[in-house]
Every structure is written in C-alpha cells, then in structure tokens.
Amino acid sequence: MNKLILVTGGTGYIGSHTVVELMNVGFDVVIIDNLSNSEKSVLDGIAEITGRRAYFEQFDLCDKEKLDNFFKVYKKLDAVIHFAAYKSVGESVEKPLKYYQNNLTSLMNLLECMVNFNIPHFVFSSSATVYGQPDQLPVTEKASFKPADSPYGNTKQIAEEIIYDTVSVNPNLQAISLRYFNPIGAHSSALIGELPTGVPDNLVPFITQTAAGVRTELKVFGDDYNTPDGSAIRDYINVVDLAKAHVVSIKRMIENKTKSNPEVFNLGTGKGTSVLEIVKAFENVTGEKLKYKIVDRREGDVESVYADTKLANEELGWKAEISSEDTLLSAWNWEKNIRDI
Ligand code: UD1
Numbered sequence: 001m002n003k004l005i006l007v008t009g010g011t012g013y014i015g016s017h018t019v020v021e022l023m024n025v026g027f028d029v030v031i032i033d034n035l036s037n038s039e040k041s042v043l044d045g046i047a048e049i050t051g052r053r054a055y056f057e058q059f060d061l062c063d064k065e066k067l068d069n070f071f072k073v074y075k076k077l078d079a080v081i082h083f084a085a086y087k088s089v090g091e092s093v094e095k096p097l098k099y100y101q102n103n104l105t106s107l108m109n110l111l112e113c114m115v116n117f118n119i120p121h122f123v124f125s126s127s128a129t130v131y132g133q134p135d136q137l138p139v140t141e142k143a144s145f146k147p148a149d150s151p152y153g154n155t156k157q158i159a160e161e162i163i164y165d166t167v168s169v170n171p172n173l174q175a176i177s178l179r180y181f182n183p184i185g186a187h188s189s190a191l192i193g194e195l196p197t198g199v200p201d202n203l204v205p206f207i208t209q210t211a212a213g214v215r216t217e218l219k220v221f222g223d224d225y226n227t228p229d230g231s232a233i234r235d236y237i238n239v240v241d242l243a244k245a246h247v248v249s250i251k252r253m254i255e256n257k258t259k260s261n262p263e264v265f266n267l268g269t270g271k272g273t274s275v276l277e278i279v280k281a282f283e284n285v286t287g288e289k290l291k292y293k294i295v296d297r298r299e300g301d302v303e304s305v306y307a308d309t310k311l312a313n314e315e316l317g318w319k320a321e322i323s324s325e326d327t328l329l330s331a332w333n334w335e336k337n338i339r340d341i
Helices: 013-024 040-051 062-075 089-094 097-118 151-167 205-213 240-253 277-288 310-316 322-339
Strands: 003-007 030-031 055-059 079-082 119-125 176-181 182-184 218-221 236-240 263-267 291-295
Touching: 003 013, 013 030, 013 040, 013 240, 013 263, 062 097, 079 240, 079 310, 089 097, 089 151, 097 119, 097 151, 119 240, 151 176, 151 236, 176 240, 182 205, 182 291, 182 322, 205 218, 205 240, 205 277, 205 322, 218 277, 236 322, 240 263, 240 277, 240 310
Parallel strands: 003 030, 003 079, 030 055, 079 119, 119 176, 176 263, 182 236, 218 291
Antiparallel strands: none
16 A cells, blocks of 8 residues: 655645655645645646546544544555645744744644654755855754744744654654745646745745746845845755755654654755846756846845755755756746746
C-alpha cells in the first residue's frame, strides 16, 4: 500500500507543487485546506499533471473537533506536511491577533492530534524571515533568530519553538523545519502556480502582473542599499525545487535517517540576486519590457539575505537545480495562462 501523507494548505502555492511531487513519486495525499486563500480548481491542475486525484477535506485547522474527527477517519497517516498559514507581512502588522490566532492555533491542534494518534513524521513550513538581517552571509541554520519584524515573522519563530518543545517530550514524533528563502516560479506545465489575491506583496507576482498589464508599473523598493546596484538582495528559489525538498524530508524520516529532533534546513539556492537583476533577467528571458520606478525602501525589508545550503545539500542530498531563467519563464507562462494571454 502506498504511504499516505497529509498536506495542510495543499491547494496553496507551495502546497500544491509539493502535492504534485509527492504523488509523482507514488505517495497518496490527503489535503486539508479551508480555501481561505486558494481555489478548489487547483485540485484539477494537480490531477491533470499527476493523472491521480488527491483526497480533499475542506475545513479550518483551528476547528479542533473537526480535526479530531479527521484523524479518527484517516488513522493510517504516515506523515504531515503543514503549510496552511496566513503569510502577508503587511496584513499581520495590521491584524496581529488574526495571525497569532490562526497560525499558532492550527499548529498546536495539529501537533496535539499527531501525538494523540501516534503519527510519527512532521514537516513544517518555516521561513528565512526568522533570521532577520543576519550578521553573516550566507546565513547558516546556526544563526540566531533576530527580533521579528512582523507578527507574521514572529509566528514562524514561535512555531519553531512550539515544535522544539513538543518533540522534546514526544520523541516518537520526528519533525523537520524547512526555512524557505524566496520561492518563485510555477510548475513547468503552467497548470498550477501562485494565485495572489488583490495586489501582490511579493516581487515576482508583481512583475508578471505588470508585464501582463494588470499593474501599471513595478515599484522597486529602494536603490540606496549597500549592495552592488543599490537594490536589495534575496535568494530566489524555484517552487518545484522547493517542493522536492519536502519529498526528500519525508523519505528521510520514513527511512530513520534523521540525526536530531527537530532537524532544521535552509532551502535556497545559495545565490543572492538583487531586485534590479531580477527585473533585467525577466526582461531578457521573456522579451517583455517592464515599466518600473525606484521608490523609497519598504519598511521592515532587510538589505541582503541568502542561504548557506551546505546542510541541505549534504544531509538531505538535495540541491536547487532549475535555472533562474527557466524559473522566471515559468512564472510568466503561468501568468499568461491564467490571463489567457
Ligand atoms: C517576504 C517575507 C518572507 C516570506 C516571503 C514570501 C519578511 C520580511 N519577508 O519576503 O517571510 O516568506 O515574503 O511570501 O517577512 N520588492 C520590490 N517591489 C515589489 C515587491 C517587492 O521592490 O513590488 C522587493 C522587496 O523590497 C525585496 C524583494 O523585492 O527586496 C523581495 O520581496 P518579496 O517578494 O516581498 O519577499 P521578501 O520581502 O524577501
């Protein structure tokens, strides 16, 4: 029998790409998603790519009674990958309680059920935001947390602490936290991708919407950073590469290869790229001219952050492989597909 993995937030951006990669290697998947920031039609995209349908349950993880009932039905889960969370930095500043309430209650409910129902493996969707502006670059997993810039960032820090404390007294529950740098791009089929609601906060969806004529121009937040071209530097990683790291993490736990509990890995390319470099690369690869202007820095942004990927490369045996050109092209193909361009 195939192993069965629960993916919370499985109709979301990173979740859906991970469901595809899990199913591609033969796992069965059940998704829980309340569709607060995703569409049910994503399930069709997943089915078209993989030739199989994921099981789907629509409810909110904060509803403990429903979650308990779910675990009573799906007794034979082999692992849980937990994506479901709010993720808008700006909104979290406006509505901190919404973020603490949702992101932390859902995590605690899940962990409690996993302990009660003896589900052994847990992967958590963390973020490089826990590092703030690191003292040293590239940043390793050993770097200490900096005071969070936003309630969103704080939920990721607190979540990692909750996981640490929980597995410390429940050694039968093994956890891996994956700290994502900047996931971008879409599946090469252009059947799934990122679906931002309203005005995108993130750089690449804003770029593709500008090229598609949905936004008039890109605002580049700051050209006075202490970087070669003055714009801020990030580590942009293809979402399919990122998704594959989840599959490797699940296998690692199933094969009992973990060396600590929890384990923590950076997921990035190891390469820093500036905002202006992304703009130029997008123009080159798509042939589209992008209208942009330089504006003030965005509050809460750090100057430069990119991953030391040695631990993930050596321990997980995983490495980002897809080129930045193919990645930007995949983001553009996805945008064109959903806009019928
Ligand atoms: C943010 C979050 C991060 C989260 C990630 C993905 C923080 C500080 N950052 O990362 O935790 O995991 O989103 O959701 O919590 N930019 C522009 N113009 C735009 C948009 C962005 O110039 O219209 C610039 C930004 O200033 C930044 C870079 O592009 O330098 C990347 O921004 P963005 O895509 O929003 O990601 P982060 O802020 O790095």
